[in-house]
Amino acid sequence: MPASDKKVDVSIVVPVRNEAENVAPLVKEIVAALDGRWPYEIIYVNDGSTDATGERLSELMKRQPELRQLRHATSFGQSAAVRSGVRAARGEIVATLDGDGQNNPAFLPKLISAIEKGGSRVGLAAGQRVGRKDTGFKRWQSRTANAVRNAILHDGTRDTGCGLKAFRREVFLSMPYFDGLHRFLPALVRREGFDIAYVDVVDRPRHSGVSNYGFFDRLWIGILDLAGVWWLIRRKKPTPVATEVQ
Numbered sequence: 001m002p003a004s005d006k007k008v009d010v011s012i013v014v015p016v017r018n019e020a021e022n023v024a025p026l027v028k029e030i031v032a033a034l035d036g037r038w039p040y041e042i043i044y045v046n047d048g049s050t051d052a053t054g055e056r057l058s059e060l061m062k063r064q065p066e067l068r069q070l071r072h073a074t075s076f077g078q079s080a081a082v083r084s085g086v087r088a089a090r091g092e093i094v095a096t097l098d099g100d101g102q103n104n105p106a107f108l109p110k111l112i113s114a115i116e117k118g119g120s121r122v123g124l125a126a127g128q129r130v131g132r133k134d135t136g137f138k139r140w141q142s143r144t145a146n147a148v149r150n151a152i153l154h155d156g157t158r159d160t161g162c163g164l165k166a167f168r169r170e171v172f173l174s175m176p177y178f179d180g181l182h183r184f185l186p187a188l189v190r191r192e193g194f195d196i197a198y199v200d201v202v203d204r205p206r207h208s209g210v211s212n213y214g215f216f217d218r219l220w221i222g223i224l225d226l227a228g229v230w231w232l233i234r235r236k237k238p239t240p241v242a243t244e245v246q
Helices: 020-034 052-063 078-088 104-116 136-153 169-174 183-189 216-235
Strands: 010-018 040-047 067-072 093-097 124-130 165-168 194-202
Touching: 010 020, 010 078, 020 040, 020 052, 020 104, 020 124, 040 052, 040 093, 052 067, 067 078, 078 165, 078 169, 078 216, 093 169, 104 165, 104 183, 104 194, 124 183, 165 169, 165 183, 183 194
Parallel strands: 010 040, 010 093, 040 067, 124 194
Antiparallel strands: 093 165, 124 165
């Protein structure tokens, strides 16, 4: 049976850029975490990689029928990559994780189960990192960013930067899209009236390579995004209920 004809309940979306050495070990871990639990697919979104990431994925696709690759001709950023993957997903539930190996796929079942158990009430299951393996400076910048964001948006989330998340596809696609969306999902999900489930996840060092995302190159953009999300929340109005007049 062609892979496109198989039933899929869960789609795993992995945004990557220049992660050639991390592709094979991470795919193996995702398969080990999900096999026998749900009908699933793995969608790697190759965000304009200039290394051998695309070639490694193409090789793996010959042996892993559940693996798909989407490619951006140039890099559009993590939020755009996640959105491309979600739009292409065939599962009603979508889970995401970073492609550098720091997010352990072993926690995917807990996130997916939290969405299933929450029914229509829970719009997002968000991983919350413990035992982080980043440098002291990266931990400081993350704590600072989370504190500022929470003080302004009151999203009740201590760690929005964790790539391990799960949500219903339709909920994600109903939200306004902008570059940087992935860092504000809890606030936007709450804006739509949904609850959030939290799952503690254990952080670990990346398998190889270096981070593609820096601090100072996104600082000012992050500030502007924060102001924009604050405005969206302030402007949210209750949806009126219309009744038909006979």
